[in-house]
Amino acid sequence: SQTIHQWPATLVQPVGSPLSLECTVEGTSNPNLYWYRQAAGRGLQLLFYSVGIGQISSEVPQNLSASRPQDRQFILSSKKLLLSDSGFYLCAWTYGDGLNEKLFFGSGTQLSVL
Amino acid sequence: GNSVTQMEGPVTLSEEAFLTINCTYTATGYPSLFWYVQYPGEGLQLLLKATKADDKGSNKGFEATYRKETTSFHLEKGSVQVSDSAVYFCALGGTYKYIFGTGTRLKVLA
Numbered sequence: 001s002q003t004i005h006q007w008p009a010t011l012v013q014p015v016g017s018p019l020s021l022e023c024t025v026e027g028t029s030n031p032n033l034y035w036y037r038q039a040a041g042r043g044l045q046l047l048f049y050s051v052g053i054g055q056i057s058s059e060v061p062q063n064l065s066a067s068r069p070q071d072r073q074f075i076l077s078s079k080k081l082l083l084s085d086s087g088f089y090l091c092a093w094t095y096g097d098g099l100n101e102k103l104f105f106g107s108g109t110q111l112s113v114l
Numbered sequence: 115g116n117s118v119t120q121m122e123g124p125v126t127l128s129e130e131a132f133l134t135i136n137c138t139y140t141a142t143g144y145p146s147l148f149w150y151v152q153y154p155g156e157g158l159q160l161l162l163k164a165t166k167a168d169d170k171g172s173n174k175g176f177e178a179t180y181r182k183e184t185t186s187f188h189l190e191k192g193s194v195q196v197s198d199s200a201v202y203f204c205a206l207g208g209t210y211k212y213i214f215g216t217g218t219r220l221k222v223l224a
Binding site for chain 1: 148150156157158160163205207211217
């Protein structure tokens with residue numbers, strides 16, 4: 001069966017430090033991958049999505065970047081974190097085609113920038 | 115562009131009460147519609163979905179009907195339990211992009 005792993009679960013980083021969050025999917029090939037951010041008291045904001053290795057689409061200009069070095073690996077990065085980068089980051093992937101497509105989420109990373 | 119609007123919470127109900135969480139959408143084309151649930155400290159879990167007009171999605175006693183004429187996908191449950199306390203997200207999706215509402219927090223009291 002397919003599973004998605006996301007780590008770390010929690011992270012506390014100082015302003016100006018770098019960031020690297022990793023997500024991997026098992027049990028499937030060529031998944032569509034997504035990074036979402038959920039700020040306190042707000043909904044989900046789509047940050048990036050990827051339909052294949054090296055293919056990244058950015059939805060919102062910001063202090064973050066994403067990379068997909070392998071088929072089932074999706075990385076969210078920043079060179080210098082800002083206070084406003086704090087939030088709950090969720091990796092997700094889609095399973096199925098067309099009307100059968102479903103979006104599944106990882107367990108999330110709570111990032112606090114201090 | 116596509117968007118989802120859902121009622122603001124929090125919604126506080128007594129156990130066994132009837133639940134409705136409103137969701138309306140704006141979309142071009144015919145997207146699939148979803149409800150996701152998020153328990154504290156966790157990611158989102160798919161609760162139910164509907165892929166075309168008049169489809170009814172259902173799961174764990176929850177249900178929602180895809181209403182094209184009113185562009186709505188309201189979530190309902192006849193009798194809520196304390197364990198249903200969570201944040202519920204309405205979403206529309208298709209062709210790589212999934213748009214979520216801001217979430218509605220439900221608190222069920224024993």
